[in-house]
Amino acid sequence: MTEGPLPRNGSDVIDGTTGEAAAQAAASPPARKETARSAAWKAQLAAWAFLTPMVIYMIAFYLWPLLRNLDLSFRDYTLGSFITGNAKFNGFDNYVKILTDPAFPTALRNTFLFVAASLLFQFSIGLALAVFFHRNFPLSTTLRALFLVPWLLPLLVSASVWAWMMNSDSGVINYFLQTIGLHPIYWLTSPTWSLTAVTVANIWIGIPFNLVLLYAGLQAIPEEIHEAAAIDGASKSQAFWRVTFPLLRPVSAITLLLGLVYTLKVFDIIWVMSLGGPGNSSMTLAIWSYRLGFGGGSPQLGPAAAVGNVLIVIAFIFGIFYIRAQRRALRS
Amino acid sequence: MNTKAFRFARVGAAVTSLALVGILAGCSSTPSSSDTPSGGSSPSASAGGTYTLWDPYPDRDASSTWAAAINACASTLGITIDRNSGNTGDTVKDLTTAAGNLPDIAMVDNPKVSTLAAAGLLTTTTDNGLDTSKISPNILSAGVIDDKTYGVPVGANTLGLYYNPTVLADAGVDIASVVDYPSLTAAIKKVVAAGHKGITFSAVGTEEGTFQFLPWFWGAGADLTALDSTQSVAALTLWTNWVKDGDAPQSVITNTQGTSWDEFKTGDFGFAENGSWFQGDADTAGYKVIQIPSMSGGAAAPAPTGGEFITIPIQTDTSRYAMSSKIVECLTEGDAGATALGYVAPTADGAAAQVAANAAGANQFWVTAVGDAKPRTADNLGIKYPIISEQLYTAIQLALSGGASPTDALKAAQAAAVKNIG
Numbered sequence: 001m002t003e004g005p006l007p008r009n010g011s012d013v014i015d016g017t018t019g020e021a022a023a024q025a026a027a028s029p030p031a032r033k034e035t036a037r038s039a040a041w042k043a044q045l046a047a048w049a050f051l052t053p054m055v056i057y058m059i060a061f062y063l064w065p066l067l068r069n070l071d072l073s074f075r076d077y078t079l080g081s082f083i084t085g086n087a088k089f090n091g092f093d094n095y096v097k098i099l100t101d102p103a104f105p106t107a108l109r110n111t112f113l114f115v116a117a118s119l120l121f122q123f124s125i126g127l128a129l130a131v132f133f134h135r136n137f138p139l140s141t142t143l144r145a146l147f148l149v150p151w152l153l154p155l156l157v158s159a160s161v162w163a164w165m166m167n168s169d170s171g172v173i174n175y176f177l178q179t180i181g182l183h184p185i186y187w188l189t190s191p192t193w194s195l196t197a198v199t200v201a202n203i204w205i206g207i208p209f210n211l212v213l214l215y216a217g218l219q220a221i222p223e224e225i226h227e228a229a230a231i232d233g234a235s236k237s238q239a240f241w242r243v244t245f246p247l248l249r250p251v252s253a254i255t256l257l258l259g260l261v262y263t264l265k266v267f268d269i270i271w272v273m274s275l276g277g278p279g280n281s282s283m284t285l286a287i288w289s290y291r292l293g294f295g296g297g298s299p300q301l302g303p304a305a306a307v308g309n310v311l312i313v314i315a316f317i318f319g320i321f322y323i324r325a326q327r328r329a330l331r332s
Numbered sequence: 333m334n335t336k337a338f339r340f341a342r343v344g345a346a347v348t349s350l351a352l353v354g355i356l357a358g359c360s361s362t363p364s365s366s367d368t369p370s371g372g373s374s375p376s377a378s379a380g381g382t383y384t385l386w387d388p389y390p391d392r393d394a395s396s397t398w399a400a401a402i403n404a405c406a407s408t409l410g411i412t413i414d415r416n417s418g419n420t421g422d423t424v425k426d427l428t429t430a431a432g433n434l435p436d437i438a439m440v441d442n443p444k445v446s447t448l449a450a451a452g453l454l455t456t457t458t459d460n461g462l463d464t465s466k467i468s469p470n471i472l473s474a475g476v477i478d479d480k481t482y483g484v485p486v487g488a489n490t491l492g493l494y495y496n497p498t499v500l501a502d503a504g505v506d507i508a509s510v511v512d513y514p515s516l517t518a519a520i521k522k523v524v525a526a527g528h529k530g531i532t533f534s535a536v537g538t539e540e541g542t543f544q545f546l547p548w549f550w551g552a553g554a555d556l557t558a559l560d561s562t563q564s565v566a567a568l569t570l571w572t573n574w575v576k577d578g579d580a581p582q583s584v585i586t587n588t589q590g591t592s593w594d595e596f597k598t599g600d601f602g603f604a605e606n607g608s609w610f611q612g613d614a615d616t617a618g619y620k621v622i623q624i625p626s627m628s629g630g631a632a633a634p635a636p637t638g639g640e641f642i643t644i645p646i647q648t649d650t651s652r653y654a655m656s657s658k659i660v661e662c663l664t665e666g667d668a669g670a671t672a673l674g675y676v677a678p679t680a681d682g683a684a685a686q687v688a689a690n691a692a693g694a695n696q697f698w699v700t701a702v703g704d705a706k707p708r709t710a711d712n713l714g715i716k717y718p719i720i721s722e723q724l725y726t727a728i729q730l731a732l733s734g735g736a737s738p739t740d741a742l743k744a745a746q747a748a749a750v751k752n753i754g
Contacts, residue, residue: 079451168582189585191735277537278585278733279726279741295538295722 066312073305087302094306103280103288107307111284114199115263119256121203126210126255131240133211134218144211151208159272162201163188166273188274191281198270198282205269206262210255217251218244250329257322261315285311380411383652383659384435386427388640389673390417397672405662411655427453427645434645436656439486442474442707443539443721445641446714449475449482453645456480460644460653462660466679474707475641477714483643484664487675487682489608489693490705491547491635492621499528499602507622512629513552513570516603520579523602530579531603532595534587535571535732539718541725543636544589544605545571546708549724551626551633556713556720559727560739560746566627568738572731585732607638608701609674612692623701637705639675670694676702716753723749 073094075087098104133144150158165172166187174184187197221244229239245252267286270276276283276291283291285307293304385402392398399415406413416435427438427448440448448454457464458480464472467484475483493516495507503526505519520530534544548571549556554564574580583595589606596604597617605624614621623632642663644656663669667682674693677683683702686694709717727745730736736744 079447079453163586168585170583186582186733189582189733191730191733274586275537277729279537279730279735281733281735 069305069308073309075302077301094302098303098306106280107283107285107288110195114284117199118202118263119259122206122210126207127214129211130214130218147211148208150205155268158205159269163273166197191278194274194282198273202269213255217248221247260318264315382412382414384414385437386416386435387439401668401672405659409658438643438645439640442641443709443717445475445482446477446709449477450715454482455644455646456482460657462657468678471637471678474709483641485678486640486642487670487677488637488639488702489675490637490701491607492701493624494604494606494614494619494621496619502526512625513627524579529601532592532601533584533605534589534592535584535728536588537725537729540589541728542721545728547624547633547635560742564742565738568731572738575732608693608698635705636708719752720749
């Protein structure tokens with residue numbers, strides 16, 4: 001239930017540490033006559049000693065599960081396989097099965113819409129709020145703290161509350177719509193609206209994350225630059241679009257990428273609110289993977305792992321885009 | 333301020349990742365290879381040894397009548413029973429991942445017995461020497477696959493059609509007039525016309541949805557091997573029209589049986605399809621119940637049986653089966669176990685005792701209803717059932733939400749079921 005900030009900062013911390021350790025290893029002193037050799041060797045040893053726990057941790061908790069999942073996706077793994085320990089290797093059968101399944105285009109489309117709409121609104125609302133709070137005014141700290149509430153609530157609670165509010169018959173949202181003379185919307189019980197409903201809830205949950213990161217990014221922009229721009233006669237909007245926004249680009253990029261990786265795998269909100277339904281109408285790849293593996297029916301662990309790997313590949317591709325964009329930015 | 337917030341987030345993330353690591357470590361620890369559950373850790377281990385029992389009733393704590401029934405059997409047999417309660421949905425997962433270190437006794441939802449049996453996790457009565465001669469055959473059949481019996485029911489529950497006499501009186505509906513689908517729909521429409529709400533049920537996109545649909549499906553004469561038959565379409569059209577015409581609320585699409593019952597308890601609904609486990613609650617509120625009618629009248633529709641099976645998973649030390657069988661026999665004979673769980677007892681003697689005591693969920697009405705009911709995996713569907721059920725509830729969801737017509741939804745479901753069964 002704590003996934004929110006976890007993967008982002010989790011990987012962040014790891015990168016930092018390995019980076020430092022590597023730097024340490026690289027910084028082993030250049031040969032300095034007799035003692036230098038053993039000193040260098042000692043430094044090497046120490047470097048490895050520092051690295052080992054991290055390497056073991058990475059292998060045990062990241063690499064191994066990833067490889068297992070990859071292996072699983074190429075096997076016909078049934079419940080019986082748990083007992084016998086054997087699962088027949090079936091090549092790309094699982095991948096063929098999921099890619100030709102009529103549910104695949106639906107899940108892919110839903111995932112795309114869910115992620116795109118979530119990122120667009122989370123980012124723009126988060127940025128607007130960050131800019132708003134950047135001009136410190138009385139009570140701004142308290143107000144900003146309030147905006148963090150969605151982040152602090154367990155996802156299960158947030159999702160349940162949204163599901164209640166969006167209840168077709170007795171939800172407060174429909175009550176409101178009817179009082180102002182509109183037709184009620186069957187948020188979670190109509191295939192036309194269910195994806196929108198879960199996306200709205202996800203946007204609400206993701207705003208604080210964007211707000212915090214972008215606010216921190218804004219604080220890091222020196223005030224003098226704004227002053228200089230003002231002296232040069234830049235209008236408020238010019239100052240924002242020509243100065244603030246470009247300077248915020250690195251922070252924006254990391255916020256969007258982390259948001260993307262997180263949103264791609266969102267499961268709990270959708271599962272609690274709609275189970276991916278009605279039918280498959282709000283089923284994303286993450287939901288589909290769970291349904292295949294543990295949902296109804298009989299467990300299809302191979303295909304479920306294959307869907308999971310498709311998700312990882314998608315996240316990986318965007319990760320590469322990000323790294324390339326960052327390199328280009330560094331070079332220029 | 334921003335750095336503070338940032339640091340806060342980082343510390344939080346670090347703490348949560350540590351917690352997660354702990355959880356992962358817990359999950360991935362390989363079960364110890366020793367197959368004899370150690371009595372050493374339990375100070376109260378009796379001379380007869382310690383036997384482990386998994387049940388899916390975490391809401392029944394150590395002071396519950398169910399725990400008392402288990403303890404009574406333990407002391408009769410001179411052993412200690414180590415009870416471990418998990419979530420219903422996780423039992424199959426837990427059992428499969430525990431392979432190699434299985435409990436002596438595992439209680440699983442009846443449609444899952446065939447799946448676990450097919451995986452080779454369960455012993456048959458030939459292996460464990462369990463006597464099933466007293467168990468009612470219609471309930472037992474959920475555990476019978478290819479003439480082999482993989483466990484016995486602790487009891488059974490089933491579905492009925494509850495009604496609110498106050499609402500019906502207000503709408504001028506005589507419950508005796510409800511004998512088939514058209515007369516039920518007419519009664520519901522009368523209730524709605526009188527300003528009340530019609531009927532509530534659960535059509536959620538899980539096994540529960542299929543469970544609730546089956547009486548109407550079987551009552552129309554449909555068969556699970558042909559989801560696109562005209563009878564099947566007729567049953568789904570009945571439900572779809574109720575929702576479309578406002579006779580049933582939109583919420584049935586997301587209702588679990590629990591939330592559906594909560595709706596009914598608002599007191600504004602005329603009818604509710606729900607289980608025998610709410611009989612006690614219904615008595616308090618003054619609700620009554622009838623068997624679900626069939627499409628064209630006559631005998632009531634066969635409702636599906638619910639409830640868990642007590643199974644004996646395979647052990648390396650086969651000498652343990654003898655005692656495990658005794659535990660199972662103790663829990664299923666008489667009515668102590670079934671009554672504690674609110675089920676109809678699996679044996680004729682037990683059910684008779686319950687009727688005499690007018691037990692909640694096991695009075696004369698429900699004993700008759702369970703007698704008319706049939707297990708979901710019957711007709712030798714076995715492991716095909718979960719696959720068919722998944723397609724069926726998907727079709728129900730599609731039709732009720734207006735995503736497809738009942739005919740198209742069921743046609744697609746049948747095609748997908750055939751494809752997945754292979």
